[in-house]
Amino acid sequence: MSKTRSKVHILSDRTDLTKSAKTGVSLHCHTEHSKEMLDFVPHYAAKLPIISFFWEKEKQKYLEREGKGIDFSTAYWSPPLTAGMVYDIEKKQIEDAGLFPFVSLTDHDCIDANLGIEDPAPGSHVPISLEWTVPYLYGYFHVGVHNLPRDRAVDITKDLLDLTFNTDSQRPERLTELFAMLNEIPEVLVVLNHPLWDIEMVGKERHEKLLDMFVAEHGRWIHAFEVNGFRSWSENRAVIELAEQYGIPIATGGDRHGCKPNTVINLTNAATFEEFVDEVRVGKRSQVALMPEYEYPLHSRQLHSFSEILSHYPSFRDGRQRWFDRVFFDTGDGKGIVPLSAHGWKRGGPTWLRAAIWTLGFLGSPSMRPLFRVFRKKADRVPRAFLLGDHEEVQIKEQAHSASSSAA
Numbered sequence: 502m503s504k505t506r507s508k509v510h511i512l513s514d515r516t517d518l519t520k521s522a523k524t525g526v527s528l529h530c531h532t533e534h535s536k537e538m539l540d541f542v543p544h545y546a547a548k549l550p551i552i553s554f555f556w557e558k559e560k561q562k563y564l565e566r567e568g569k570g571i572d573f574s575t576a577y578w579s580p581p582l583t584a585g586m587v588y589d590i591e592k593k594q595i596e597d598a599g600l601f602p603f604v605s606l607t608d609h610d611c612i613d614a615n616l617g618i619e620d621p622a623p624g625s626h627v628p629i630s631l632e633w634t635v636p637y638l639y640g641y642f643h644v645g646v647h648n649l650p651r652d653r654a655v656d657i658t659k660d661l662l663d664l665t666f667n668t669d670s671q672r673p674e675r676l677t678e679l680f681a682m683l684n685e686i687p688e689v690l691v692v693l694n695h696p697l698w699d700i701e702m703v704g705k706e707r708h709e710k711l712l713d714m715f716v717a718e719h720g721r722w723i724h725a726f727e728v729n730g731f732r733s734w735s736e737n738r739a740v741i742e743l744a745e746q747y748g749i750p751i752a753t754g755g756d757r758h759g760c761k762p763n764t765v766i767n768l769t770n771a772a773t774f775e776e777f778v779d780e781v782r783v784g785k786r787s788q789v790a791l792m793p794e795y796e797y798p799l800h801s802r803q804l805h806s807f808s809e810i811l812s813h814y815p816s817f818r819d820g821r822q823r824w825f826d827r828v829f830f831d832t833g834d835g836k837g838i839v840p841l842s843a844h845g846w847k848r849g850g851p852t853w854l855r856a857a858i859w860t861l862g863f864l865g866s867p868s869m870r871p872l873f874r875v876f877r878k879k880a881d882r883v884p885r886a887f888l889l890g891d892h893e894e895v896q897i898k899e900q901a902h903s904a905s906s907s908a909a
Contacts, residue, residue, distance in 0.1 A: 529754025759809035804865030
């Protein structure tokens with residue numbers, strides 16, 4: 502098994518990174534074009550205190566009124582920001598660190614965001630990328646496909662999505678063909694996103710078994726495992742160790758859906774995106790940075806992101822200002838999948854739901870962050886130092902954390 506050469510920069514405050522790299526690469530960003538499925542709602546709503554009480558009441562009322570249960574299988578929401586807004590925010594964070602920026606937008610099964618962006622800056626390059634949903638046996642995986650060739654991007658995307666959404670195409674040999682096709686394009690980077698996350702909710706043991714089978718069968722087409730900005734440190738550490746076992750490099754992906762920039766970026770001396778891809782694919786070299794915000798307790802950051810997603814943006818265009826303009830649902834009334842606002846919602850739904858949204862916003866505020874630090878698991882505290890193996894170099898920037906960080 503070939504060894505990888507990885508460097509991990511753990512930043513405790515904003516700093517100039519020009520001594521470490523020339524270029525910053527932001528992968529895995531979501532825009533308004535991303536359809537985020539809501540099929541997880543029943544699973545979590547039944548577990549949340551207080552919310553579960555109202556959820557059971559709403560389910561019963563809906564059943565009595567409609568004669569059937571609530572169907573979330575086709576429901577989805579979309580992040581609030583446009584492609585241009587996300588691109589500019591990610592670009593600015595990298596530039597503020599003194600680096601030349603590359604930003605790869607990866608909406609779920611969609612490349613529209615990339616096609617609509619043109620960056621006039623000299624040397625800039627907007628990769629055409631997506632987060633590809635790959636059905637596999639009893640579950641699925643999310644695969645970041647970055648930098649499709651512009652003249653073939655639309656046709657390649659159609660082929661990828663045919664496997665995603667057409668059950669007749671979901672054959673093992675077809676998936677192998679598609680991975681092989683992507684691998685034959687030297688400028689394309691294929692990243693297995695958040696590999697240890699039980700996103701299909703089949704249970705940790707079954708998910709890890711599924712992952713083992715997936716990597717055994719298709720690992721030769723995977724160029725990197727993702728260290729994800731919205732997953733816990735304990736999970737990301739396990740991903741890094743797993744990548745080492747397989748001899749696969751790591752790459753970071755922020756997985757942002759709200760209004761804040763990614764909390765992780767990739768560092769490189771490459772002058773082009775293609776050179777960055779070659780470093781990871783061929784050289785098996787990767788250099789990543791965990792930004793200071795990654796140290797904030799994950800649940801606090803998640804709740805803050807939820808509050809941004811559910812906020813009101815009066816300056817946005819009509820149909821995108823309110824959160825219930827950005828949530829799509831089919832109630833079976835013949836209108837099809839339309840925004841919740843099309844069903845007569847004016848103030849954001851019933852009182853209990855508006856109260857729940859306010860609560861999420863309050864819990865996600867910076868003032869509540871110390872509380873989350875108190876209850877954070879020790880394994881999820883971002884370390885000052887991390888050593889995986891003697892062939893891995895770990896770079897620590899500004900090691901002295903703040904007093905509040907040390908107390909966590």
